[in-house]
Amino acid sequence: MEERILIVGGGIAGLWSALALAKSGRSVTVIERDPPAPEGEDSADLAFTDWERRGVGHLRHSHAFLARLHKHIREWHPELMQDLLAAGCREIGFADNLPLALRETYVPAPGDEELTILTSRRTTLEFVMRRYALRQPGIEFVTDTLVRDVLTETRSGRLAVTGLAIERDGERQEWPADTVIDAAGKNSQLIDTLNERGAGIEEKTERAGILYFTRHYRLHEGMGEPERNKVPSAGDMGFMKYGVFPADNGCFSITIAVPEIEMELRKAIIRPETFDFICSQLPGVAPWTAEDRSTPVSKVYGMGELISRWRKLADDDGPRVLNFFPLGDSFIRTNPLYGRGCTFAAIEAETLVHAFDRTENPVARATLYFNNARGALRPYYSDMVKQDKAAIRRARNALDPDYRPKLRNRVIRSFAEDAITPALRGDTALLREFMRAFHMIDKPSEFLRNPGNIAKIMSVWARGKKRNARHYPPKLGPDRQEMMALLDLPATSDWERLRDAA
Ligand SMILES: Cc1cc2nc3c(=O)[nH]c(=O)nc-3n(C[C@H](O)[C@H](O)[C@H](O)COP(=O)(O)OP(=O)(O)OC[C@H]3O[C@@H](n4cnc5c(N)ncnc54)[C@H](O)[C@@H]3O)c2cc1C
Known part of the structure; x- marks a missing residue:
């Protein structure tokens, strides 16, 4: 008899897992608490303005989709790629993102096509994916339906999931299942429930250390995006990181990430006029938001409580729960700055289907899934957590007027700053290798393990600042003191408060 698979949540991870399982000939039911997207003439715009998604708080924050995700769509769902492009999603190639100096001498190399990223409003990607999923045999969507509980029993001393309790039109129903996929996102309650019943699923969380602020804009009719200039449209200024996200159908968004400890700045930036003023001070952003080019079409969305979290569902004794597979943010959460969440979910869906195709034994299936997901994703996760810790330290030091860095x-x-950055900005081949790791085509360790890459970086370092001058990035905007003065905000109060609290 065909196994009954229930997927909790029809967001990104729910969609990737439904599409992957249906492709392998299985039938799935996706249970989603929110209503379907409104359909109409300008569907992508309607999805952005009107789609009620109380279940996804970050739906209207900037999203970009890594080259590894682009590869997943090309290889697993080529027709979906056609739909996405037809709806206005954009492919941005490796050459398009090169620093200007490298672009002039760029010669395409085999593999560069693998470094193409996909950009759109997140609502557009999700709405097109959903519409495509609904056309696939084997995928059923049940919307406006809340999963309230998970049904369990104990089998041979192990907790096993046997179905879900759902609420529909105010009525509770129990739906039996052979497999439950938890794709209910970062606030999913299912693992907490299983732990209350003794599952013993451990998790480790790390602070991302930043808050996200996003505003959306639309180019005026007939107006194109600005020419890329010397100052990049994304950058890290220490006390803030910024990025322009080109999107579909003449839209783009800007995200400014502020360290959690910048209390004054984070309070001020949520005001649209302050957000736009900051944009006007950043030479890589200002041409986008200039009044004669575009107009804002949203408020400033703010989001905090950003963490990275890894949940350990299997250990040496095997899986903690049987017939239960979390995917997406309910399994692994990542700092949004790296743009990896949707790619992680797609790789988990690939891993899940491989495990399902290999065996029907519940213990072996779960062990395969969790071990392989760990092998595929943990290196990127660990690398990210290390970088986040360093960024949190840097942001804190930037506030300390007495900070004097030690020699190390x-x-x-x-x-x-004097080796890696100028080396990457001056050498297309090196940048290509770096990007392959960033976009999850290669493992992160491969870049610095390659002796050729290290030799190039060391020789740039040895050459010294003066001879590398043309490969340093231009000034991205006012430094912290200047920006705080421009915004009429106290520059030191944060540090005094922190020090007093310590
Ligand atoms: C600010 C921000 C920016 C980001 N930017 C990027 C980016 O640029 N690129 C990238 O790849 N990733 C990005 N991410 C990460 C990415 O958005 C997430 O990893 C991704 O949304 C995870 O998908 P998911 O399906 O697990 O969760 P979600 O997309 O949150 O979907 C969960 C779904 O489950 C439903 N649901 C929840 N509870 C229930 C229930 N009880 N019953 C029924 N349905 C339920 C919800 O309604 C929702 O539809 C960003 C994240 C944030 C916070």
Whole structure:
């Protein structure tokens, strides 16, 4: 008899897992608490303005989709790629993102096509994916339906999931299942419920250390995007990181990430006029938001409580729960700055289907899924957590007027700023290797393990600042003191408060 698979949540992870399982000939039912997207003439715009998604708080924050995700769609769902492009989603190639100096001498190399990213409003990607999923045999969507509980029993001393309790039109129903996929996102309650019943699923969380602020804009009729200039449209200024996200159908968004400890800045930036003023001070952003080019079409969305979280569902004794597979943010959460969440979910869906195709034994299936997901994703996760910790330290030091870095820290900083950065900005082949790791085509360790890459970086470092001058990034905008003064905000109060609290 065909196994009954229930998927909790029809967001990104629910969609990737439904599409992957249906492709392998299985039938799935996706249970989603929110209503379907409104259909109409300008569906992508309607999805952005009118789609009620109380279940996804970050739906209207900037999203970009890594090259690894683009590859997943190309290889697993080529027709979906056609739908996405037809709806206005954009492919941005490796050459399009090169620093200007490298673009002039760029010669395409085999593999560069693998470094194409996909961009759109998140609502557009999700709405097109949903519409495509609904056309696939084997995928059923049940919307406006809340999963309230998970049904369990104990089998041979292990907790096993046997179905879900759902609420529909105010009525509770129990739906039996052979497999439950938890794709209910970062606030999913299912693992907490299973732990209350003794599952013993451990998790480790790390702070991302930032808050996200996003505003959306639309280009005026007939107006194109600005020419890329010397100052990049994304950058890290220490006290803030910024990025322009080109999107579909003449839209784009800007996200400014502010360290959690920048209390004054984070309070001020939520005001649209302050957000736009900051944009006007950043040479890589200002041409986008200039009044004669575009107009804002949303409020400033703010989001905090950003964490990275890894849940350990299997250990040496095997899986903690049988017939239960979390995917997406309910399994692994990542700092949004890296743009990896949707790609992680797609790789988990690939891993899940491989495990399902290999065996029907519940213990072996779960063990395969969790071990392989760990092998595929943990290196990127660990690398990210390490970088986040360093960024949190840097943001804190930036507030301390008495901070004097120790020799070791000065060397590390110089290696990043005077070796890696100018080396990448001056060498297309090196940047290509770096991007392959960033976009999850290669493992992160491969870049620095390659002796050729290290030799190039070290020789740039040895050449010294003066001879590398043309490969340093231009000034991205006012420094912290200047920006705080421009915004009429106290520059030191945060540090005094922090120090007093310590
Ligand atoms: C600010 C921000 C920016 C980001 N930017 C990027 C980016 O640029 N690129 C990228 O790849 N990733 C990005 N991410 C991460 C990415 O958005 C997430 O990893 C992704 O949404 C995870 O998908 P998911 O399906 O697990 O969860 P979600 O997309 O949150 O979907 C969960 C779904 O489950 C439903 N649901 C929840 N509870 C229930 C219930 N009890 N019953 C029924 N349905 C339920 C919800 O309604 C929702 O539809 C960003 C994240 C944030 C917070």
